[in-house]
Amino acid sequence: MSATGLTAAQAGLVSCETCNLLTQPVHPERPGHCPRCGAELESRRPRSIQYTWALVIAAAICYIPANLLPVMNTTTLGTTEPDTIMGGVVFLYTSGSWPLALVVLIASVMVPIGKLIALTYLLVTVQRGVQGGTRERTRLYRMVEIIGRWSMLDVFVDTFTVALLQLKPLMSVEPGLGVLFFAAVVVLTMLAAETFDPRLIWDSGTRVEK
């Protein structure tokens, strides 16, 4: 814990979120604007925890229909077959291509749920004022932020398939309701990661050394 010093807030300072200039705030409640880049200064993102909670819960709700509803309806010679994400994984696995199944499983099922769990963990630890593992939690947060956009790959593939496979009347692919929910999960978790203020981790983590 030698690396941890005082946080800016603890030192009565505010760091600009845009240009990282360390300034003295006009007032602790309303720090004013950055003298260098003009961005509004915030010691901590306002209501970060509440926002993040709301978005995480919304994403968790959307995660259920995203997996239960079909993401794709494949019509082959008059027979319509709905495909869910897990159905696709099972199909890939049973048809022998388990590496692909693993990729889809990780990218489409594990990653969103992992993100949700990670964000929930961060929120809970911050709210409880847990002090240890600040560095690890920060790393976790970064991972969530970086990995977030890759989950859109699924939506991307889905829209591509729908647009390309229109061989009516032999075969056609229609998007299912599930893909909307899946996209919502991805977007909501990305927003949740964005609204979460990682500086909160350090607030509680460094309380001892104050």
Added chain:
Amino acid sequence: MTDNADRGDLPQATVVPKKHRRVSVVWIIPILAAAIAIGIAVQRILSEGPTITIVFKAAQGIEAGKTFIKYKDVNIGQVSAVQLTDDFSKVKVTAKIAKNAAGLMVEDAQFWVVEPRITLSGVSGLGTLLSGNYIGFEAGQSARKQVAFTGLNEPPPLTQGDSGRMFTLQASKLGSLGIGAPVYYRSLEAGQVIGYRLAPGGKSVNIDIFVKAPYDKYVNTETRFWNASGLDVSIGANGVNVRTESLVSLIAGGMAFDDPPFASDGEPASANAVFTLFADETSAMKQPEAIAQHYVLYFNESLRGLSVGAPVTLLGLQGGEVTEVGLDFDPKTKKVRGRVEIVTYPERLVGRMHGKAVVAGQAVEHSAQKRHAFIQQMFEHFGMRGQLQSGSLLTGQLFVAFDFFPNAKKMKIDWNQEVPELPVVPGTLPNLEEKVGSILTKLDNLQWEKIGSDTRQAIETFNQVLKDADKALVRFDSDLTPEIKSAIEEFRRATASADRMIRNADATLVSPDAPGQQALRNAMQEVARAARSLRVLTDYLERHPEALIRGKTEEKP
């Protein structure tokens, strides 16, 4: 800072700490998401129909999640699981039925596997070649709901959506009729056999048929059904008769129905009415004979070729048939004789009468006294007699013919007998046999030896004559030959000179270098040349008609 001191009288602005609403607007997002998700879930649950199970003997091509249940080609459900029954003998198919089709799942609903099917009477289910097998469904009539069904092994032969009526036919045996065998009305396919079963007593077969609309309205109480299966070949006194309703019925069996020509318009038959299935059209169309008169005939000749059912004719028109062929002992002559019982239908003969005769005929038909008097008159005064005649020399079938034999002895008919006896005369064919027989006996009696010796004498005489002729020829030869020889010589010379003459003519006229030929060829060549230049001229004129007036102009290259 100094400005502030100057305006010390101005009121100081107060800092009001921002009121932080406890609950942020952002919570709308999860609430919205939850509302949508719950809405979809509720809709899903509400639209969920019943889950049913169907037990099939085999489930060819049925796959969980892929096979549909179709009613009138509309999907009403989908198979969700296929597994074996607990005793491993059958296949249990679990299917989810659409909510709007839940009302169709009643007790007597039918399920069967639709697959491409090629039968003798047609090809069906070709659509499944592309889409895969599916489960066909037929709605039932019952109101009691059910979720466990037993599937049919065969598709039901008709959909109850077809309007029409079912009838039951009674037949002594099924013959080549099978389920799906066509029912024809005037050679049009009007329905089909949908089932058959042994009649309760086990003595006959009940065949269920379905007659489609609009053909079903032609089935009335008078309608006759007959088996039109295969090729109907009958050999009777009427000759060889071959008939078939259609090529399909030839292979797959079938039946036909029609109204008999004599029938009055019957009442429309009610559904499930019972009819008799006749063996063939002839027996089906046979008039039910209202008045039948039985008679007996005694023949002193062979009855070979006379069968029960053989026609009885009056002046060649059929008016009855033979009902019994047997033997009888004549008490008077102590002799065995042939006994033939016949039945006559006066109605038939009256039906062929015209004008006033019909009235008279009907009077005779309906009054026994008049009939007796009439028949008595025919037999007594006009010499009517029964006779065995051959219907066909080929088959040797006999029939009973009544004709007039003016030479016949007068006879009385005893009407008091239970079955009156009608007088007969020996048949023509047996006569023929007799005559041939007598010729043969005569031939037998000829004095063959005398004929032989006579012939020999004749041959000897003939021989003598020939020898004499020979001698005459020899004489002729020696007397005439030299003269003939010289005459031939002369003739040869004459032909030789004629030959020479012809050859000369050839040389002058026909040979290639003959002067006549030469001149002719030249002339022909001239004509050809003239024709050619004429053609050139006409060609030119066609292209340049103005040349007729202006003369030939120079052609530009």
